[in-house]
Amino acid sequence: MLLLQVLNYPFILLLMHLQSCYHWIPPENLALRGTATQSSLHSLAQKAVDGNRNFNLKNGFCTYTALESAPWWRVDLHHTYTIHYVALTNQGDCCSYCLNGAEIRIGDSLQNDGKDNPLCATVSSIPPGQTEYFVCTKFLKGRYMTAVLPRVGILSLCEMEVFGQFPA
Template sequence: MCYVMSYIRMAMCVILFLTLFTGMCVADSKGNLALNGMAVQSSLGHPQGDAQNAVDGNRDSDYKKESCTFTKTEFNPWWRVDLGNVYTVSNVTITNRGDCCKERLRGAQIRIGNKLDNNGNNNELAATILTAPNGTQTFSFESVNGRYVNIFLPGNDEILTLCEVEVFAEKKLLINI
């Protein structure tokens, strides 16, 4: 009995130590981390092109069905989702607009990190979309730790449209405490 209590106390001390001194805890994660996350974008180009449309779980690529985002024509448009915790992200799946304008996504960057400097667009570059994907495409890359996932489209007179963004992590997540 004393040995069991000793192990429990030791485990509690280790958890307390990790919580207090590292500020992080490890837990399992599953599925699309972006689903229903808090999304924002640089501007609203059309009333039905809200940033939340890209995390609603609907991959419909027809803009008229109100499941896509839409920014104004601008310099360096961006879209961002807050995952709520820090995850080790390894894949991002993007559904591009299918009814027109698929080329709008060409050159977009997937950036992941924990900072909101320049709206999160200075975070680590995980992948660049070199060709405009038809429909849904998954981008796999070396894992990046981050809370924020940005889709950033550098350039002048650009419009960013996304129909769905799904974020997947390795089996563990880091929770800031």
Template sequence: MDKLIHLILLSAGLVSIAGGLEENFALKGTATQSSTLLNWVAQKAVDGVRYGSVEADHCSTTPVVSNPWWRLDLLDYYEIDTVIIAPKPSCCPEFTTGVEIRIGDSLDNNGNNNPICAVTSGITIHVPVSYSCGAMDGRYVNLAMPGQTTHLTICEVEVYGKFLGQRKRTFLRLKMSSSGDVAAESDKILHQLQSALGLNTSDVKLSWTQRPEKEEEEKADRGSCVKHL
């Protein structure tokens, strides 16, 4: 049986600049969320104002929904050291408690499958909280509340670290024969590709942007993997 796999190669000369807390990279990004309550849009959580005089002018909020999430697209690739979250100043710390902070390059499950930096706890009103992410690489910063049915309210998100640079993309199509289940063997396939290409694991990370699904035998499985240099 032939399996068709799409391989995306991302290459870049990484350019590092001083990070620290000098520049809030969140201000350069665009935000979206699972749904929006009235005019409390996602972008208001990255407007540079932690606490304005009118909450609705500077905070984002979802309605009461299951598994609410908010996502920041930094538009470039960063090594993220610190994420600061400013909760609602007037009430309701539970609307920002138990939030998973996830950082990565994948948009699987709206970005909510990326690695976890931290989970918020001990939230009090009008007090921004800083979380250390230990230099996690990624383009997307997600705030998600899986398993909860509630509002997700954020008055500001700040992101600090180091700029890594833009990455060029080259799209390749690979045709391969396999008698196994590509979906079940997806991680093994990435490892074999990395070995076959002679890629150094200290410089390159291969990952699926969308894992291949198990399909009927006569159909081609499709997936994508990303090579980070």
């Protein structure tokens, strides 16, 4: 398997030898069919899985929590998948630092709001209005993808995309 960047979207190239033919299999954003929730309802959690990468928080395209201890956002994918990578779009106006230090966790547990699931990646920083891709150090299996800020703060994100395969 090979991860390529094409037109700002990563594509997984699976080379399958079928009578000397090779096929591109474009990735599917599993989060689009998911149900999102978050630790506080300061803004609608579902805005982060609407397929819109618009990064303008003030115009209502992003979601964010209240100022709280260890705020989290989660998408229920409704089935367990093997997750290959996730893409996270940061807000482009004020407070783009709100994602700094966020942890991306993937697993099947809702214990502690999914914050105890295995760690996929930690966000050091994402430039304002940009989308960054995070490949888990190993493919993780899970139904829930949780972003948690392990400190007091506001968790803000504009789009969370989850790419993987079913069944796990």
